[in-house]
Amino acid sequence: MNIFGDLAEIVEQNHVMAPHTWYRLGGPADYFIRPRTVEELQDMVRRCDENHIRVHVMGLGSNLLISDEGVRGAVVKLDAPAFAETQFEGPHLTAWAGAELSKLVLDCVEKGLSGLEVLTGIPGSIGGAVKMNAGGQFGDIGSVVDSVTLMDGQGTVFERSKPELIFDYRSVNIRASTILNAKLTLSEADPEEIMRTVKESWIYKKNNQPLNTRNCGCVFRNPPGASAGALIDRAGLKGFQIGGAAVSDKHANFIVANKGCTSRDVLRLIEVVRQKVRGHADVELQTEIEIWK
Template sequence: LGGQADYFIKPKTVEQLKDVVRRCNENNIRIYVMGFGSNLLISDKGLRGAVIKLEDEQFAQIEFDGEEVTAWAGAELSKLVLTCVEKGLSGIEALTGIPGSVGGAVKMNAGGNFGDFGAAVESVTLMDGRGNVFEKSKPELAFDYRRTNITAKFILNARLKLNAADSEQIMRTVKEIWIYKKNNQPLNTKNSGCIFKNPRGVSAGALIDRAGLKGLQIGGAVVSEKHANFIIAE
C-alpha cells in the first residue's frame, strides 16, 4: 500500500544516524521517521524526502538490569512483552496484541483497555533534527491518551521500570488479553492497528460501524468487517 519515498534509509548505528541527519539537513531533504508501520497509511503519491527506519541490530536491543529494562526503538513490541514475561517482569502486559515498534509505542503512548505504555517509562533517550542526543526523565515526560510531549525527531530507546512477579501468572494475564483481542480484532490479517483515536466517551470503531463503512475498500485498503477501527491490506 502507498507510494515510494525518494530515499529509504536504515542506519546501523547511532553514529550513522547522526551522519544521515546531517546530510539530509545539508541537502534540504525532509526527514520522515518510520517504525513498523502501525497506525500509518502512506499516499499512493509517495513521499518527497527520506524515510528513516531504525531496525538494525543496535536499534533492536532489549537490555535487562534487575527490574529495569532498556528497550531500543527498533525492538518489536510483542518480543519485548514476551521477553519480559520470560524474565518474570510485570508491567507491560497491557501491550499484548499491539503491533509495532518500541519507538512508535512510546511516541504515541500505545495501549488500550488494559493500560498504556507510559506507565512503565522512566526515561527516554532522544535525538533531535540536528543530530543532538539527549535524555528526558520521568518528571519531564507527559503521557496522555495516545500522545506524549516528546517532540524530538527520533526516540532511540526507553528505560522501563517493571516489577518482579511470577512468570506463569504474567503469562496467564497475557493469554487472557490475547484471547479477548483475538475475539474482537482482526489480528490474523495484515493490518495497521487501530487507526482513529476514540472521541471522549465513545468508540471510534462503533461510530465507523454506525456509518455503515465496514468493508469499505479504497485501493488495497479495507475497513475491517470484524472491527471498524482497523484498516487491513487486501
C-alpha cells in the first residue's frame, strides 16, 4: 500500500539524493517529498507519523553527507516558493526555512540592515542555519533570532521564543521539529559599511577555504578553545586521501570530494582524521556535518 498514493505530484519513491547535496554523493531516499504548502507538509508529516516513517528535512544540502546506500524513511525538501518567502517590516525580518542565506545577506545590505552579514559565504537556507546556529569568526545567526515557528511530528504548528530558545555553539535547543520560519531583529546601518564587512568576509573565505571544490563546509566542530582545522593540520593530515576523498590542502577542516569519490570514502576519512587527532592531541573531534543513513 502506498501511503502517499494521492500525493503523486509531490512524492517520489527511491529518488536518488546525490544531486541535492553539495557533495553530489549519496544513494536514494525511500520517499522524496516536496510539499507546496504548509498544509501539504502537515498532511505528509501526519501520514509519516501514523506509519512510523522517519522524516528528514533538508535545506540546500550544503552541510550534509548521505550514505551510498541512501536514506531510510522520507526526505522532505522545502524548496517551494511558499517556503522561501521573506517579509521585512522595518528592522524586523520573517524568513521562511527555504530562503537562501546568501541572497538574504545581500537583501539586508541593500536595505541597510545589519546582523546577517556575519553569515557571508556560508551556504544553505535559513532553516538549516537556525538549526545549527550557523556562523563563523564574526558571529552567528542566533544573536539576531527572536523566535522560531515549528511543526512537530504530529503536524502541530507552534512557536518558541527567547529566552526559552537557547542558541549555543553550532546548536539550538530545537529537537524533533521542523523549522518553518524564523523572526529576526536586525539593526539599521550604512549599506556601504555593511557591504565592506561582506567583502572582507568574502576575501577571507576565498583566501582560506577551498571554495571551488565539492565540499560540505567545515566537517568538525571546533573543540573548546581550539581550532579543529589547526589540530588536523598539526596531525600532518593536509592532503591526506582515502579513495576520492581528501583533506583540503587549503583548510584542513574541509574534506573535498574528488573524481570517483563515494560517501564511504568520506566516512572512512572522517574516522581516520578523528583517530589521528585523538592520538596526536588527545582531543575527540565531533562532526559538524549531518550524516544521513
